[in-house]
Amino acid sequence: MIRALRPDDRQPIRELLDSTGHFTAPDIDVALELVDRALSEGEASGYLIHVLTEPDGTSGGDVVRGYVCFGPTPMTDGTYDLYWIAVHVSQQGNGFGRALLRFAEEQVAQRGARLLLIETSSQASYSGTVRFYERSGYVLVARIADFYRVDDDKLVFAKRIRA
């Protein structure tokens, strides 16, 4: 199930980001700043955040397995950025990333998006992520050398969105 962000999702999101091993503590702070802005300002923040959950047999509640954060790119007409997408390391390979990405694409299409952009790193540890975007129909449209740090380029993937 994919549902809108709630305040009690903040800690599970922190834990799943940490579990991936991809992100430093400052990186995770950046992600959580967007969570906080979405919680306090709603869609006016420019950040739309949803979580993918499964039922928790013991509590009767749900457990957060992954999340996605996207929003309209400022100063553009119809371009959206997918800022964050992550699934807990213990739950990868179950199609949750694909479900979150498809959900984001549907949401931005409903809002009139023409173009959805995703930025990622050229580091070898992101090769699975890059293959995931390519399999999902994203095309590499830009590469900025040494963006994140020396020898760590920014890759920009894009997908045309149909209304």
Added chain:
Amino acid sequence: MIRALRPDDRQPIRELLDSTGHFTAPDIDVALELVDRALSEGEASGYLIHVLTEPDGTSGGDVVRGYVCFGPTPMTDGTYDLYWIAVHVSQQGNGFGRALLRFAEEQVAQRGARLLLIETSSQASYSGTVRFYERSGYVLVARIADFYRVDDDKLVFAKRIRA
């Protein structure tokens, strides 16, 4: 003279952005949101803003002719973005843009920048801006088609910064 942003610079910045004819009202709101964040949070906002002024003979104060807004690019080590640079239309051709750009480059160099990025539009009305960046040593490193709107691409210029 180039000095740090003050609260009473907000209105002159709005007026000079409007004077250029490059920006819509929502664009100017985005620029002023960064002004407000810099005024309320200082450098912790991630936005460093300075204005170029000339003496005002009548008031004894100064008059804002242009401004520049730059800051560290989130999630990077040593990359900075130049978010805004603008000079009042009545004062263009006086070297103020060049002085503001050089000032920003010196400031980011002092903060350990390796790379300074500037994004702009491919529209014909920005051709003077593009020539200004090229003359100032910036190289086109990426182009994202239809980014701002259909047939209006994003151009990314970069300059290597020496400490």
